[in-house]
Amino acid sequence: MKLSGEALAGEKRTGFDEETVRRVALQVKQLADDGTQVGIVIGGGNFWRGRTSENIDRTKADQIGMLATVMNCIYVSEIFRSTGMKTSILTPFECGSFTKLFSKDKAVKYFSEGQVVFFAGGTGHPYFSTDTGVVLRAVEVEADVILLAKSIDGVYDDDPAKNPEAKKYSEVTIDEVISRNLHVVDMTASILAKENKIPMWVFGLNEENSIVNTIKGNFNGTKVLV
Numbered sequence: 001m002k003l004s005g006e007a008l009a010g011e012k013r014t015g016f017d018e019e020t021v022r023r024v025a026l027q028v029k030q031l032a033d034d035g036t037q038v039g040i041v042i043g044g045g046n047f048w049r050g051r052t053s054e055n056i057d058r059t060k061a062d063q064i065g066m067l068a069t070v071m072n073c074i075y076v077s078e079i080f081r082s083t084g085m086k087t088s089i090l091t092p093f094e095c096g097s098f099t100k101l102f103s104k105d106k107a108v109k110y111f112s113e114g115q116v117v118f119f120a121g122g123t124g125h126p127y128f129s130t131d132t133g134v135v136l137r138a139v140e141v142e143a144d145v146i147l148l149a150k151s152i153d154g155v156y157d158d159d160p161a162k163n164p165e166a167k168k169y170s171e172v173t174i175d176e177v178i179s180r181n182l183h184v185v186d187m188t189a190s191i192l193a194k195e196n197k198i199p200m201w202v203f204g205l206n207e208e209n210s211i212v213n214t215i216k217g218n219f220n221g222t223k224v225l226v
Helices: 018-033 058-082 104-112 130-140 174-180 187-196 210-216
Strands: 039-042 087-091 116-119 146-150 171-173 200-204 222-225
Touching (some): 018 210, 039 058, 039 130, 058 087, 058 116, 087 104, 104 116, 116 130, 130 146, 130 187, 146 210, 174 187, 174 222
Parallel strands (some): 146 200
């Protein structure tokens, strides 16, 4: 599952909103208690959007963004732990004792132990977004589906914030996403999902019980089919 950093910030749009994160944690706990294996990637947009600055080198801006995702995962992991879940945070680079270095074997081991695994730090390389990071990790751990929990409730044919007549899709193919540039995830991530046949389900994080409802079949978002 990918969680939007901005969505986790709640109405503040920056930093953390603990009540929002706790609501997410209680939903994920229901899934984990039912035996669902959950891996989580969190965006860093509640702290950093360095690509909008022309005064910072792109590589350095992306490195700051990677560290923002590490901060997010440490915080959210602790809120998850406060509800009784066991968690681990994996990164593609060393972070001292803050996290553990990613490997598929570690991730699979932690899943088998019933832990929720956080994949922080993106891919570890500049020029790749957390969109690409979540698809890459999903491919590596052989995930069944990617859940995209966003601040909007699905995929539209236009920006619903600017166009009140924008049409929401209940289902759309990954080929349509790519050809029409629908911005579900970025183009690199879209192609990676297509090549590896990983479906994506897009829904609004702030809808009540949306994560559990999505897994239980009461889905109100958009399914991206492959």
